[in-house]
Structure formats: structure tokens, C-alpha cells
Amino acid sequence: AQSVTQLGSHVSVSEGALVLLRCNYSSSVPPYLFWYVQYPNQGLQLLLKYTSAATLVKGINGFEAEFKKSETSFHLTKPSAHMSDAAEYFCAVSGWAAGNKLTFGGGTRVLVKP
């Protein structure tokens, strides 16, 4: 079984400040890990994915995430927040098998203050 826990349902950051969103996972098989972003009234857009090639993964819009197996974590960071980063962010896990269903965390809503 797989599960994802996102610490903090809401995060408020100032424009230009570091964005840090926390994600911890549980998986009985080597995981594939993803971060998706959801803007209001829209579907989910993939930010980045980890599939065992490299522990530090760079994604779109300046985001990156680091896979730490010992901590079962996959935290998302961005060095400098922009107003356009205001959205909801979801961490998700799947396994390498036929039927790649995603198990999502509860999401973290990011508010960017000017």
C-alpha cells in the first residue's frame, strides 16, 4: 500500500522568499514520486517527477525536489517565490507496475504576499 502525507495544508510566503513544501511517502515498492500544481478552476499540471534516475529533480517554473530515501521524503522547493506561484500543490506516489494509479496527499495551498 502507498500513502502520502503533506505537512501543512496552507503555506504563506513573501514574494522573493524561499518556498518549501513538505511531502513524506510510504511505499512497499520503489516509488515514483510526483509534484503537481493546481490553479483555481483548472486540472493538475505536472511540475516534476522522480523515477530513480537522480535524487535531485528539477522541474518547471524553477521548482525542484530532492528524494531522500532514508527520510522517505520528497520536499519541493523554489528559491524565490513569484506571485504566479499562488496555487495548490499536490505530492503523489505511484509504483512501477501496470496500472500506474496515483495516490495523492491532501495538498498544500500556497499564498504569496507582495
Add this chain to the structure above:
Amino acid sequence: DAGVTQSPTHLIKTRGQQVTLRCSPKSGHDTVSWYQQALGQGPQFIFQYYEEEERQRGNFPDRFSGHQFPNYSSELNVNALLLGDSALYLCASSPETWTGRVSGSADIQYFGAGTRLSVL
């Protein structure tokens, strides 16, 4: 290249009614998954269709059923609607082909904008 498209965008039904939601996958994708996203929560996996058959199913009752057509498009049907079925329903597609697996894209699901269902 059109992405994943869903219809309708919004729907209002009353308890006990039945509803059908539709999804067209991204070009080149043959696998379709459906998710339910209740307000303030992360998406929950309903089921996945591949080669016109249900391949995996999440923890949803039999009132939720689906279908995949030869052109890979899909429908989600919900019978005997309950107030708790009110949610955003998301469709996602991925390429299950050998090419998709070799390129590493088979594990990426691309989402549509969703259908917002309100049950009154």
C-alpha cells in the same frame, strides 16, 4: 495537439439521479484514469481503463462504473447520486505503449480540467 478534454465542465443533479461524464485522452495516449477530488482534498483514484477494460479500481462502490471506447475515450457513470458525490471529477491519460515506457513517459498522467458535479 489537444490535451485531455472533459465534458461537461459543470453539472447539477439531484439525489438519486444518474450522471455520465466524458473524457477524451491526449493524442497518442491509450490509458485513462478517473479521480474524484472533493472540496479541499487531494484527488482519489476511482479506476483505470486500458484496452477497453477496467484494469485497476480504487475504493469506490459499484455505483461508479466506466467504459472505454475503441478510440480510447472514456465515460464515467455514477448511479443513485448521493450528496457526497459532489466533487470535481478529473480524467487523466497516459501512454501505456512500449514507446511510452521506453521514453519514460508511461508513468506520467496528464490531467484534464475536470467536471464539477454538484448534487442537490
